[in-house]
Structures are given as C-alpha cells and as structure tokens.
Amino acid sequence: YAITASGAVSADYTISYVPGNLTITAAPLTITADNKTKAYGAALPALTASYTGFVNGDTQASLTTAPTLTTAATATSSVAGSPYTITASGAVSTDYTINYVPGNLTINTLAVTVTADAKTKTYGDADPALTYQITSGALAPSDSFTGTLTRATGESVNTYVITQGTLTLNNNYLLTYVPANLTIGKRAVTVTADAQTKAYGTADPALTYQITSGNLVASDSFTGSLTRAPGESVNTYAITQGTVALNSNYVLNYTGANLTITKRVLTITANNQNKVYGSANPSFTASYSGFSGGDNPSILTSQPVISTTASTGSGVNTYPITVSGAAVANYDVVYVPGTLTVSKAVLTITADNKTRSYGLNNPPFTLAYNGFVNGDDMNSLSIQPAATSTATTTTAPGNYPITVNGAASANYSFNYVNGNLTIIAVNGTNVSNLTISSGILSPAFTPANHNYTTSVDNGSDNIRFTLTFDPTATVKIHGLTAPNGSSSAGVPLNAGNNTITIVVTAQDGVTTNTYTVTVYRGEPATAITATNILTPNGDGKNDTWMIGDIQLYPKNSVTVYDRAGRKVYFKQGYTNDWDGTLKGEPLVQGTYYYTVDLGPGLPKFRGFITLLRSN
Structure with missing residues (x-):
C-alpha cells in the first residue's frame, strides 16, 4: 500500500512529500478442530473449529473459503474405537497463513435403563413371559438385547423378584436394570357334589364330587371326604363339604347336592299252589323279597290279601292267585301274582274179572269206577273207556288180562286196573289118525284100539309117528312132544321088540289117552x-x-x-x-x-x- 505524507506545516520548511510503501504480509491463522463428544449411536455432532490469529476484527466469515471439518466416525461407530480424529482443511484466505490443529471426537457409552414389567399368574399356571421396557435411552438401529430375565424360584402363592438374569447389551451401552415382581395368586377351584340316591335300607353310595370350575395342579389332590346330614328314612339329605380341602395355594369353593333316600321295593309274591280237581282251595301264602335288615312282615301296617277266582268246582286249569292291599312305610310294594294249578283228579277204572271156556267167544266186559267228584259219573267223561283182551276163541286156556284204556276227560287222569279173563281148559284127547314111517301097523289104526304092533328091518334104527289129534290136546311120544298132523322126531329102535308109548293129554292137563305100539326091529x-x-x-x-x-x-x-x-x-x-x-x-x-x-x-x-x- 502507498504511504503518503501531507499536511505538515512549518514556517520554516517547504514541505515536499515523497510517498512510501506499506507491505502487509499474511497473518498466521490457526484453525483448531474443536474436540467433540457424542453418545454411542447418536448422530455425529456438528463439527466446529476454533480460530486463533484473526486480526482486525476478522472472523470465520472473513475467510474466502471456510474450512471443512471431517471425521472417520459415524453414528454407529463403537465406543471401543474412540476417540476419532476430527480434521480441518480447505480454508482459503489471502490475509492469513492457515495452520490446522486436529481435534478429537469422543464416543461415550449409551446409558439405557430397562424396567421389568410386573407380572402375575395363578398358582399352577405356567410363568408368563418376563418382559421389560426401555424406560431411559434407546438402542441404536440393529442393536438388540441378549439374554432373558429370571425370577426367584418358587411356585407357591407368594411374590417373587424378577431379576436381570442374563439380559445384557454390548459394550457400547451402559445398562441399568430396574426390577419388578412376579406375584403368584391362589387358584380358584369349585367342586360340586354329585347328587346321589339310594334305596331305603341300603348302604350309602360313595359321596362323590366333580370339579366344575378350575382344575388341580400336577400331583395336588383333595383331602378329606364329603359328609351328609344324618337320617335313614325316606327323605332328602344335604351333602355337605365335610373335610374336603385343598392346600393353601387354592381357593376352594363348594357347591352342595342332596342324597335322596327312595323307597325300597318290597316284592310280595303269591306262592304258587296246587290242588286236585274237586278239592277245596288250599291256604294261600306269600313270599316277601326286599326287606331291609331286620324288617319282616310284622312291620306292615296292613297285611296283604291273597285270593283267587277258583273254587272247589273249578275245572282243571290254571287260575291267578292275586295279592294286594299291603301297606308299609319306606317301601314301594310290588305284587307278583301266583298260580293255582288245578290238576286232574285220579279216576280208577277197573276191568271186572271174567271167566269162559276155551273155544267160546269172550263175554261182555264191564268196568267199575272209583274217584268221581263233584257229582260226576261216567257220563261226565268226554270219551268212554274201552275194555279189551287179546284172547280169542282159539287162545289157550289160562289167565289173560282184560285191559282198559282210551278214556278222556278234561278233569280226570286215569288209573287203569286190568281185570282177568280166565279161559277154562277142555278135556278132549281124541286121535283121528296114526301112521308110522316104517312098517305097517297091525291092526290098522282105529281111535278105539290102543295097542298096535309093527316090524321093521334092521336098517331102520328109528321110527317116526304122524298123529292127527284134538288141537286142544298135547301129545308126547316116548316122552317127547309131537306135533299135530306132521311127523314126530325119530324114536330110536333097538334090535328086537321096542314098546313105544303115545300119551295124549287133554287141555285140562288131567285127562289122558294112551296108545302103545310095539315095534320089532329085525337082526342085521x-x-x-x-x-x-x-x-x-x-x-x-x-x-x-x-x-x-x-x-x-x-x-x-x-x-x-x-x-x-x-x-x-x-x-x-x-x-x-x-x-x-x-x-x-x-x-x-x-x-x-x-x-x-x-x-x-x-x-x-x-x-x-x-x-x-x-x-
């Protein structure tokens, strides 16, 4: 810059001004990156710098180009890599020579507070999930908790602390845990007694109950038993809780029921009876089934009446024996009728004995009756009996049964007594012809002549006789029975004279007729x-x-x-x-x-x- 002089006054001097030059060099300017801090996961803070060396009232705005502040850290950079360098660069100013001093970005652990949720459950139920809430701080994106909460052990009704357990965060966090409680409450169970019935005089049934609300846990069980109001007569008796109980982890509610004692069935059965047609009715009796304990018919306030429709004159059949009219407390009376069976009376029918001579027809057979009742006689029979005999006119003398049968009656059974037919033998012994197997009878046979002779050669060692005689008689020749009209058995002959006797015996077994035949058998x-x-x-x-x-x-x-x-x-x-x-x-x-x-x-x-x- 030009340096000019002017304005000098001096009387003494004529002032001449010669300009000079003012050279301005760049002033040193130090830009220092400000140290920064942030919590883990938080956004990067605004990076700022401090300036040392501004003059003349200069400020950051005096710079042609403001410096750029950068760091390698990001919002998710871990605490473990802290501090991270903050660098400044890029500032432009013609008035300053710029020197950069780096700063540090320090990442601090993030404070997070979790508070356990208070929990409850009923005794015997599974634990609810143990949960928690972040009540201070927040997790960086994609970060999460590991582990779970736990609680103090125990399953009985009580309060149990919910502890941090294994719940944790990574090293970028400072985790603070606020506990809560798990409260186990009593389990409500309602049991309802089963209504019961029993018949009077029987033992009480088991007094049972059902869980009608809730349930028991694992091996837990009831203790004690129900009871009922006392009494054994027909009535209704309350079933009470008695000593039924659960342990202290339960609230037991009981709903009662009743035991009803009903009337016992007493069966009165008319005993079956029998009587024979025509007889008076027997005494009727009854049997009792169903009395309890020492009860017996004497407790009946009204005795049963037993009757039938049958009378003395009732025919063979079955008749109901009815029973009714009994009365007794605590019993329902059931009547079972019996049966009066009227059986047939026994009627004895006897065939009268008869006699006849051999060869005659049988005489008429007659019968005698014993056993008719109620004024009945043979005309009361639906079928009359018949008397018969197997004997015919040619039946040999002797005794033959006269059988009786065939009678029929609705009211009688029959006892048949046979009679006897005696056939008297006759005394006929007549022989109408006699021939011999060898030789010639001498004289020729006539029924009146009883002695005969004949001769046979030695070759005839026996002789046979053929007789025709009274069919009622029997013949023995030489002691052997001979047939009528056919050849007899051979009679052995010895050499010389053989006297053979023929005896004809009448049917009466007494009258006889004898013939003698002398048979001469020659020498050899x-x-x-x-x-x-x-x-x-x-x-x-x-x-x-x-x-x-x-x-x-x-x-x-x-x-x-x-x-x-x-x-x-x-x-x-x-x-x-x-x-x-x-x-x-x-x-x-x-x-x-x-x-x-x-x-x-x-x-x-x-x-x-x-x-x-x-x-």
Whole structure:
C-alpha cells in the first residue's frame, strides 16, 4: 500500500512529500478442530473449529473459503474405537497463513435403563413371559438385547423378584436394570357334589364330587371326604363339604347336592299252589323279597290279601292267585301274582274179572269206577273207556288180562286196573289118525284100539309117528312132544321088540289117552339064519321052514335044491310058508340045499335043511 505524507506545516520548511510503501504480509491463522463428544449411536455432532490469529476484527466469515471439518466416525461407530480424529482443511484466505490443529471426537457409552414389567399368574399356571421396557435411552438401529430375565424360584402363592438374569447389551451401552415382581395368586377351584340316591335300607353310595370350575395342579389332590346330614328314612339329605380341602395355594369353593333316600321295593309274591280237581282251595301264602335288615312282615301296617277266582268246582286249569292291599312305610310294594294249578283228579277204572271156556267167544266186559267228584259219573267223561283182551276163541286156556284204556276227560287222569279173563281148559284127547314111517301097523289104526304092533328091518334104527289129534290136546311120544298132523322126531329102535308109548293129554292137563305100539326091529342082515330042520306033521313045530326076520326083506328070493341039484322050490318074497312040498306034493324025506338072497344090495347065504316026515 502507498504511504503518503501531507499536511505538515512549518514556517520554516517547504514541505515536499515523497510517498512510501506499506507491505502487509499474511497473518498466521490457526484453525483448531474443536474436540467433540457424542453418545454411542447418536448422530455425529456438528463439527466446529476454533480460530486463533484473526486480526482486525476478522472472523470465520472473513475467510474466502471456510474450512471443512471431517471425521472417520459415524453414528454407529463403537465406543471401543474412540476417540476419532476430527480434521480441518480447505480454508482459503489471502490475509492469513492457515495452520490446522486436529481435534478429537469422543464416543461415550449409551446409558439405557430397562424396567421389568410386573407380572402375575395363578398358582399352577405356567410363568408368563418376563418382559421389560426401555424406560431411559434407546438402542441404536440393529442393536438388540441378549439374554432373558429370571425370577426367584418358587411356585407357591407368594411374590417373587424378577431379576436381570442374563439380559445384557454390548459394550457400547451402559445398562441399568430396574426390577419388578412376579406375584403368584391362589387358584380358584369349585367342586360340586354329585347328587346321589339310594334305596331305603341300603348302604350309602360313595359321596362323590366333580370339579366344575378350575382344575388341580400336577400331583395336588383333595383331602378329606364329603359328609351328609344324618337320617335313614325316606327323605332328602344335604351333602355337605365335610373335610374336603385343598392346600393353601387354592381357593376352594363348594357347591352342595342332596342324597335322596327312595323307597325300597318290597316284592310280595303269591306262592304258587296246587290242588286236585274237586278239592277245596288250599291256604294261600306269600313270599316277601326286599326287606331291609331286620324288617319282616310284622312291620306292615296292613297285611296283604291273597285270593283267587277258583273254587272247589273249578275245572282243571290254571287260575291267578292275586295279592294286594299291603301297606308299609319306606317301601314301594310290588305284587307278583301266583298260580293255582288245578290238576286232574285220579279216576280208577277197573276191568271186572271174567271167566269162559276155551273155544267160546269172550263175554261182555264191564268196568267199575272209583274217584268221581263233584257229582260226576261216567257220563261226565268226554270219551268212554274201552275194555279189551287179546284172547280169542282159539287162545289157550289160562289167565289173560282184560285191559282198559282210551278214556278222556278234561278233569280226570286215569288209573287203569286190568281185570282177568280166565279161559277154562277142555278135556278132549281124541286121535283121528296114526301112521308110522316104517312098517305097517297091525291092526290098522282105529281111535278105539290102543295097542298096535309093527316090524321093521334092521336098517331102520328109528321110527317116526304122524298123529292127527284134538288141537286142544298135547301129545308126547316116548316122552317127547309131537306135533299135530306132521311127523314126530325119530324114536330110536333097538334090535328086537321096542314098546313105544303115545300119551295124549287133554287141555285140562288131567285127562289122558294112551296108545302103545310095539315095534320089532329085525337082526342085521348078516345075522339072519334059517332053521335046518323041517317036520311038516301038523304039530305046530317046524311045520314050515323058518328063516329069521325074512318078512322084513320083502324083495328076497329063496331057492331049494334036492341032492341031484334039481330046483324043488323057488319063491320071491318068501314069508316062511314052505311046507316041504313041490307042486302040492310032499317031497321025500332027506337033506336039501338052499340059497337065500335078501334083496338087491343085501347079503346072500346058503345052507342045508333036513326034511323029516313021521312014519
């Protein structure tokens, strides 16, 4: 700048002015970044600077360009990185030489106060969530609490401190905790007694109850029992709480009910009775079921009346026995009718005994009755009985039942007593014919002749008889029963005479008719011999030539020869009748030769015979 001089006054001097120059150099200016502080999470404060060196009344506004203040810190920079440098730069002024001095940004921990919320719960319930509120300060964006609150232990009714537990914030905060309480209140439970009933005289039912509001916790249980007002008669009795209780953690409310004693059922049953048709009614009785304890029919204020519609004359059937009219306190009376069964009377029907002779028709059968009642007789039967016998005209003598049956009646059962039919035997023993299996009867059979003879050869070792006799009689031949009209069993024969007795016994078992048959059985064919002498002189001895049993061999042939071999006699079917003649003329005395042939298949024999004549 020009420096000019002027205005000098001096008498002495003529003043001349020569201008000079004033040089102004830039003044030093120190710009110092002001130190700053902020709480964690808060916005950065305004960065300011302090100026040292302004002159002439200059201020920050005197700067051509104000300085720029910066720091690396942000709103979320942690306390741990504090302090952060605040730098100033960029100021422009022609009048100043600028020197910058940095400042510091200090981030302090953020004070946060949390206050626990007071909580309550009912005994037995789960704990509510333990919550809290920030009552001072605030969290930086995206920051959060960790951990949870806790409380003092215990589940009974009481007040329990809610403590900070593990609740915390990071190192950028100063956390202050204000506690509260969890209060556990009593649990309300209402029990309601169950209404009960019982019949008079029975034991009390269990007095029970239901939880009708609330519930019990875990293993908690009631103690004690309900009681009821005393009394056993029919009535209503209050059921009271008695000693039922819960522990001190509960408020127990009780709602009562009643035990109703109802009338007991007393069943009076008319006893079933029986009687026979026509008899008087029996005494009626009853049975009792349902009396309690020592009660018995004597406590009835009115005894029951038992009756029936049946009378003495009532027919076979069933009739109700009714019972009614009983009265008794504490009981409801139920009546059960009985039954009077009128059974059939027993009517005995007896067949009268009868007698007849064999061969006659049965006589009419008659009956006798015993047991009719109420003036009944046989006409009261719906079906009349019938008497019968199995005997017929040809039934053998003896005793035969006369059976009676077939009667019917609604009011009678029947006892049948058989009668007896006696058939008297007859005395017939007549034999109308008699034949034999071998030989010929002599004489021919006639019923009047009782003795007969016959002869058979030795080959017949038995003989059979066929008789036709009175059918009412029986026959035994030689002790064995013989049939009528057919062959008997064989009667064994010995050689020689056999006397066989035939006994005919009448039906009466007393009358008999006996026949005798003498059967001659010849010797064996090998034992037959002829006499060796013939003396036909009429003295009855050896008058004819005799060959033993020759008549038993009707197919025999006999030949006689003289000493010259001439045939002097021949006969088939010889019958011991040769008298020593030839063609009616006497043969001369002497010895003759003979042959005997007994028949086909039978032995032959020969020999000599001497013919003698009287002088």
